[in-house]
Each structure stands twice: as C-alpha cells, then as structure tokens.
Amino acid sequence: MNYSAIAVRYAKALFSLAKEKNALSKVKDDMAQIISVSEQDEVFNRFLENPVLPFSKKNEIFDKIFKQADKLTLDFIHLVTQKRREHFLKQMALDFLNLYKIEKGIKTVHFASVTKINDTVRKEIKDIIKNSFNAETELIETTDENLVGGFIIRIDDLQYDASVAKQLEHIKREIVK
Secondary structure, three states, X not given: OOHHHHHHHHHHHHHHHHHHOOOHHHHHHHHHHHHXXXXXXHHHHHXXXXXXXXXXXXXXXXXXXXXXXXXXXXXXXXXXXXXXXXXXXXXXXXXXXHHHHHHHOEEEEEEEEOOOOOHHHHHHHHHHHHHHHOOEEEEEEEEOHHHOOOEEEEEOOEEEEOOHHHHHHHHHHHHHO
16 A cells, blocks of 8 residues: 555545534644654654554554644544554654645745855745745755855745856856857
C-alpha cells in the first residue's frame, strides 16, 4: 500500500472532523506541535517507530507529551496508535497543515538570500504575494551564502531566481557557447 496515502487519509479524516467541530485552529496548533517535536527530538521519533511498546503505554506517553492538546487531537492520536500507524504521525500532521493552508488560502513562500531581510522587505514580499495570489502568506526565510547576492523566491511550483550566482552561471554558459 502507498504509505503516503495512509497519512493523507488520516489527515483528511481529522481535518473534516475538526472543521465539523469548529476546532480547526486548535487542532492545527496541535499538529504543528507534533511536527516540531518530531523534528527536534530523535528519541520521540524512535518512540514512534518502536513496534514492541504496547499501544496503551504509548497512549499514556502521548497524553503526557501533549497534555495541552485538544481532546480531538488526543483521541486522534489514540486511534492512530491503536491502529499501529503512529510512525506516520508526522506525515499526517504535515498533510493536515497542508489541508489547513488550502482551506484558509495561505501560500507558503520560501525566500532565500545571502543575508537576513528586514521587516520592511518582509512586509513588501507579503504584500506582493497577497496582491498577486489573493492569499495570506507564510514566509519561510533562509540564508545561503552561495547565492553571492540577490534572492530566490519559491511559491508552490513557481520559482524566481534573481541570485548573482545564477546570473554568473548564465554568463558562463554564454561564454562557453
């Protein structure tokens, strides 16, 4: 079976239920916390993948880790654990967040430059995206010294590369021809 399909199915089910119960925002925060914990704690990831630990013990541990989580989220985690799908939990959370962004019209924008950008530039980027795509913006900034200068901006499948490194590469190809 396609394992990504498993995560998508669970995420869609949770999304539908959270929307129905008007708990979308709280569950979204819980899913973001699950992602954060799984990205920062390797012990947590090994715990998720441990096939020997009984699901009742895993649920006790989940209840302690996510004690601030919404009841719907905890019930979902318990179901996932009972079905022995907890190793897909991070992917389920990621898929849930993607569904949430689509529902709320939020675009994820990846912006890479040599240095950190200031608040004025950040606001300008968000305003341009909002006007161009009629969507709210989640801006993910990275710094990359290999760009030499300029920037790269990626929105969904679109990418605009205005880096000096790309321009130098283009000039090099023209000279070689």
